[in-house]
Amino acid sequence: MNPDRFGLGVVIGKFLPPHRGHRFLIETALSRCDRVIVIICGKPIDPIPPEFRARWLSEMVPSAEVMLIDDRYDENDSRVWAENTIGWLGRAPDAVFTSEDYGDRYASHLGCAHVLVDKARITIPCSGTAVRTDALAMWDFIDAPVRGWFAKRVVIVGAESTGTTTLAMDLASALRTTWVSEYGREYSEVKQARGEAIWESAEFLDIAREQNRREDLAAREANRVLICDTNSFATMLWHRRYMGHDDERLNAIADECRADLYLLTGDEIPFVQDGLRDGEHIRNDMHRWFESALEAQSVPWHLLRGGREQRVKDALAIIFARWPVIEEGLAPAPGGV
Structure with missing residues (x-):
């Protein structure tokens, strides 16, 4: 034996x-x-x-x-x-x-x-x-499911045509990490293609659940920080915009989403109509809704204004100030190119 x-x-x-x-x-x-x-x-x-x-x-x-x-x-x-x-x-x-x-x-x-x-x-x-x-410092010693729990989630929110998607892609590239697109837009494109114009609360519930699911999945592959182009917190505001009231079921789903930092994109840049957006007339009101909602919750948030490069620069400065190890993780190894 x-x-x-x-x-x-x-x-x-x-x-x-x-x-x-x-x-x-x-x-x-x-x-x-x-x-x-x-x-x-x-x-x-x-x-x-x-x-x-x-x-x-x-x-x-x-x-x-x-x-x-x-x-x-x-x-x-x-x-x-x-x-x-x-x-x-x-x-x-x-x-x-x-x-x-x-x-x-x-x-x-x-x-x-x-x-x-x-x-x-x-x-x-x-x-x-x-x-x-300090899970971020120990990142190389944890596997995907544990990374999904500890990854910091930076959520970019804003009114229509304020550059949220552009900023999300730019930040993900700068941080060499993953990002999650806005499922609500994807859903809206399919809805419009079917010729449907009337919204129901149940659709927002589905959008919020799927947004949460995709974020949780993407967090497993993140490089210490996950960039989210909106989240189910923002879905609550869009529900209010289209339905004219809040929904407790949707609020409960939004409570399940995780966010460590919100970045609100300013509404000072030119409006671009892409065929899906309501229009510039509603943009300023929605921006104020976002400001009020962010003020009423507990997660830190910052307003970003200026051009594309300035917003990325400011966003990175905010992220690195909160989690220096993220910036350290991007530095080339000693002797590297």
Whole structure:
């Protein structure tokens, strides 16, 4: 029998959040076990919901089995954890894999082997605390699902023909990151092509849900910051414009969207009619609606005016002032071109 090979292996922890050090630990267990169960300990009060962490780990290491348990126990009592582990699994594992000092005590109470993996964090210099403290600085050590949670979202909003899409594309290019287009415009083009002119509240609900979905998907691929050309917060204002009232269902959907910074494009530039827009007569009123709505919410926001280059310059200055590590991440490596 190969002493380096085990039947059932266990990896246990909070994974708050999962990072590539955790992935390395689990993949090491998978390389030495016929079966690996990852036990995630979570509480409802955790800063990241346990269910999210379980889903992320299942995606990051699909060959492992993920078990989520309610963390109600003294984290320093290895005997209790061992007894509970046997209860959760129905038997003791053949080995536990950890990167921590508690592993020896935990394994001894289980009566199984303990495999210590990269305790000094030399192979993967990362920790959950470091990610929670500054995820943007630890970007290279987190995977797509976790990046989607931590990516900063800069949302560009504004009235018709105020340059929101142009600014979104320019910022995404300057920041070497992804951006999300306005789904409402895409929807409107299809609606117009069908010859439909009457709007219903249900359409705005669909637009807001799809906008949220696309943002969440794009955030996974972002380079620390995601640029959004509008979001479901703005959809609430367009609903008010077309329907003449607010909708609590739409407000609830908008509450689910995430924004870390709003950039409002000014209405001083020339109006361009593209066949979809209402017209210049409504633009100033909509701009004031946006200003009032942004003032009434808690996310920081800034008004951008001037030409295309000036707006990009000002926007980048605002973003870099809030998150310097984003600018640092764009700098060429030492000795690079």
